[in-house]
Amino acid sequence: MILAGREHAGDFTRACDVVVVGTGAGGSMMARELAAAGLAVVALEEGAHSTPRDFTTREEDMLELLFQEAGARATVDLEVRVLQGRGTGGSTVHNTCLCKRTPDVLLEHWAHAFAVRGAAPADLAPVFARTEAELSVTQVGEAQLNRNNALFRAGVEALGWRGGFLAHNRVGCVGSGYCELGCPFDAKQNALKVLLPRAVALGATVLADARVERVLTRGGRVEGVRGALLGADGRQRGRLEVRAPVVVLAGSAVGSAALHLRSGLPDPSGQAGRNLRCHPGAVVAGLFDEPVDGWRGIPQTYECTEWLDLAPGSDRRVWLVPVFAHPIGTAAQLPGFGADHARLMRRYRHVAALTAMLHDEASGRVRVEASGRIRLHYEPDAADRAQLALGLREGARLLLAAGAREVLLPYADGPLWLRDPGDLAQVDARGVPPGSMTLTAVHPMGTLRMGDDPRRAVVASTGEHHAVRGLFVADGSLFPTSIGVPPQLSIYGFARHLAPHVVDAVARRR
Amino acid sequence: MTVGPRAAAGTPGSAPAGPALTRRGLLRRAAGVAALVGLGGAAWAVRGYRLDPARAARLRCLTALELVVLEAAFARVLDGLDADAPAEAAAWVDGWLSRRPAWAQREVRALIVGLELAPPAAIGRLGRFTRLAPEAQDRVLRAWEAAPVPLLRHAFAGLKGLAVMGAYGRPATLAAIGYDGPLAPGAGR
Incomplete structure (x- = not known):
């Protein structure tokens, strides 16, 4: 069953075969797979357990309920806002249901450059196929394009660029448009709806409001985890301790790395917490004569891959995709303040927007202060900033081709307005220097990277830690590089792919 | 000596x-x-x-001083919205902040005090932010918004973020921009 720590009397102590830390894509898949293998599983979640009844569609409520740090998580220099899920289901509750497999070119690169074994395209294809079937992944079509996406598609087609419909894990979608605030219609086929209930039905215990503060080890072996039970106010109300011979970290590339660091685990490669990539994105907004009402309907159904080549060393590393924020998100993103800002917001209905998401090569790191506070150090380098500028320029070109009256680039010191393709050179002149605009990232990865060389990787290709027996990782921390596509299917898939190794590890310890 | x-x-x-x-x-x-x-x-x-006693009694996290400064800042950031927006947004921030961890509360308090004491450094004017005329307050905010020092730019972004969180969930603001959400309670499954 799914328990709420806020309702649990006293401390929570338990012994089991495997404790899974985190209940997002990786943790829920792992919990379900392990429970199906007959193991005694306890899955712990720091955030609350919510259901569609709790999803009020009010931004100010949902930011607090569904996002880390109430949506205010950011890099230390505040250049990149990092939106990450919190609560049962993790980021699968607020994401826009995009499902793309890990690109083959990157799986092959990881094998050659990072000694990742057993995860070649042929190895993972059946894993992804089973996962897609389980999560009801299908390609969306013409009927599901909202006006924002239709305009985007018109721009792609007018320019003769490469583009297409995206695949989603949603069933019974009514097109309410509140995907990023949690679906009140329960149409997302995500960790919360599909995997956690199945894990529970197979005997797993899922405990929300359970903050893991330390991984327990002895003699190079994992022994369990320790932490705190949280009340509804987020304050500690009891002790948490789960003893298990195997522990799976699945709390995201930020949370898992932070727990690794906080626990003082051995790190022979020196890579724990490093190699943080996050797909930072820059927003481009077009103002149209017609109302767009971009908040209605499915937010992201069409993509443009004209500027995305995922081969290592590529000079096209930008994915263009429609994006739309509800009023708080939009108002925060638009530059300026006061009457000018209010005038701009009154044109909200007429805005179409896209994001230029970077397949980033520069990397940062996760650190933990003595107080326990997580700090993200991440700055795009010059090459990545040039790619972001390319994305802004070509995104603006796309919206102008779609018929935008004018295009706005949200530079912090004042918006840059573009009215025809002749203005696009201004973007090259401005570029994206540090601090020039707020970027948004929703895909942290890479901080406990995998590979069979213990000098370069934190965990092996099996997902098991190189220096702590019985400790596994099953989230985006694993990826040795940016993956250049939305990561949820990759995380579900890798968790499923690695689960048999966790089962073997339990058998070894019995 | x-x-x-x-x-x-x-x-x-x-x-x-x-x-x-x-x-x-x-x-x-x-x-x-x-x-x-x-x-x-x-x-x-x-x-x-000073706040009137009824408002002061409703404060959950901020002090009267902090609320007054925040309202003054919001009056400029949210200029162009209806007259009730700054006070209602500041009251919302007070409640929201009471649920945030101690480090977040400290950062917001530092931001508020920093803004109140900002005019000499920001625009070369002696005096506190709350005592300035609206045009001068805008100059302080613009100075932060475009400051060469990242910390100040980020302080502005933080202040603006709080203001829009407090204001753009209000029915009056949403109606003004033509947004028909959020859903009515119980509209989902």
């Missing part, structure tokens, strides 16, 4: 020794002076930050 037993004992040709000024005594006097200055400063500092 000489402090300690040698001075207290007096030396030939010196003025008659008064009461011994020991290190501890000096520290005690300094502490007394500091306390007086502090009290005076505090009295000066809180002038003009």
